[in-house]
Amino acid sequence: MSAAFTGTIQGARDFLGPHRTAGRTIGFVPTMGALHAGHRRLIETARAQSDVVAVSIFVNPLQFDRAADFERYARQIPADLAVCEDAGADLVFAPSAAEMYPGQAQTFVEVIGLTDHFCGASRPGHFRGVTTVVAKLFGIIGPTLAFFGEKDAQQLAIVKRMTRDLNFPITMVPVPTVREPDGLALSSRNVRLTAEERRVAPCLYRALTRAHDLIQSGAVDCDEVIQAAAFELDRPGVRVEYFAFADPETFEPVAGPIAPNSEKPLLALGAIWLGETRLIDNRLCRFRKLPSSA
Numbered sequence: 001m002s003a004a005f006t007g008t009i010q011g012a013r014d015f016l017g018p019h020r021t022a023g024r025t026i027g028f029v030p031t032m033g034a035l036h037a038g039h040r041r042l043i044e045t046a047r048a049q050s051d052v053v054a055v056s057i058f059v060n061p062l063q064f065d066r067a068a069d070f071e072r073y074a075r076q077i078p079a080d081l082a083v084c085e086d087a088g089a090d091l092v093f094a095p096s097a098a099e100m101y102p103g104q105a106q107t108f109v110e111v112i113g114l115t116d117h118f119c120g121a122s123r124p125g126h127f128r129g130v131t132t133v134v135a136k137l138f139g140i141i142g143p144t145l146a147f148f149g150e151k152d153a154q155q156l157a158i159v160k161r162m163t164r165d166l167n168f169p170i171t172m173v174p175v176p177t178v179r180e181p182d183g184l185a186l187s188s189r190n191v192r193l194t195a196e197e198r199r200v201a202p203c204l205y206r207a208l209t210r211a212h213d214l215i216q217s218g219a220v221d222c223d224e225v226i227q228a229a230a231f232e233l234d235r236p237g238v239r240v241e242y243f244a245f246a247d248p249e250t251f252e253p254v255a256g257p258i259a260p261n262s263e264k265p266l267l268a269l270g271a272i273w274l275g276e277t278r279l280i281d282n283r284l285c286r287f288r289k290l291p292s293s294a
């Protein structure tokens with residue numbers, strides 16, 4: 001199946017307008033390109049749940065806190081277009097930076113609170129760049145449904161909150177993380193890993209899994225779990241940016257004793273550096289139900 005391709009906002013509106021008028025649902029998958037099987041899963045999920053599927057490919061300069069990361073970010077439009085078509089996209093919108101940001105913008109979208117910790121603390125301005133571009137893309141595409149990966153759990157929570165606070169009539173659909181057989185979460189940045197770094201990289205998933213398993217088996221203290229699980233990250237070449245538990249709704253750090261029979265899951269999340277490459281991942285940890293003594 002072939003997908004329409006446009007680099008202009010008008011082109012996207014011209015394509016989607018008649019579908020919207022006809023009452024069709026529009027599923028939207030925003031990406032920065034260098035598409036892999038994780039993105040493909042998002043597009044396929046959108047295909048299964050929407051009448052029309054739009055994918056955007058835009059390496060958003062506003063969300064990069066390091067110029068070198070922006071410059072090195074893989075750009076491969078022809079290969080990406082093939083993935084989009086194969087996964088069932090109807091429209092691929094790949095604007096230039098000049099199309100998205102003509103002149104000096106004076107409007108930015110910023111979610112507070114949820115952005116205080118973890119990636120928000122270590123990448124100043126990153127989430128403001130994300131929410132600003134996602135709000136603009138929502139305004140351009142006008143989706144009914146928007147599909148985001150759980151790999152970027154904090155981003156997902158922030159975009160959900162923005163959608164709610166700004167009353168965008170859009171349903172957010174989370175999509176589970178797609179992984180390599182050894183557990184490494186797929187990421188456009190994985191191609192930058194050297195062979196040795198790639199061998200070490202699954203330690204993040206192993207650490208998250210250890211935290212998950214300790215919580216499930218009835219651990220009573222967050223700090224002890226983190227300490228035990230972080231052992232997996234103690235390897236030459238790994239620099240830990242953060243590895244912790246968060247409240248999956250507020251993204252406040254959670255530490256200390258765990259209330260017995262707590263109903264609320266914890267999110268174990270981590271960011272590590274391998275050389276020049278930063279990897280993030282997370283796992284939701286649900287507590288084991290203890291038999292009631294009543």
Ligand code: AMP
Pocket residue numbers: 030031032033037038039041042147148149150151152175176177178179185186187188
């Ligand atoms: P990006 O191109 O990195 O901005 O990611 C675009 C979308 O793909 C975001 O919603 C990501 O959360 C999602 N995504 C990235 N990697 C994965 C993965 N391994 N599994 C599922 N979704 C992913």
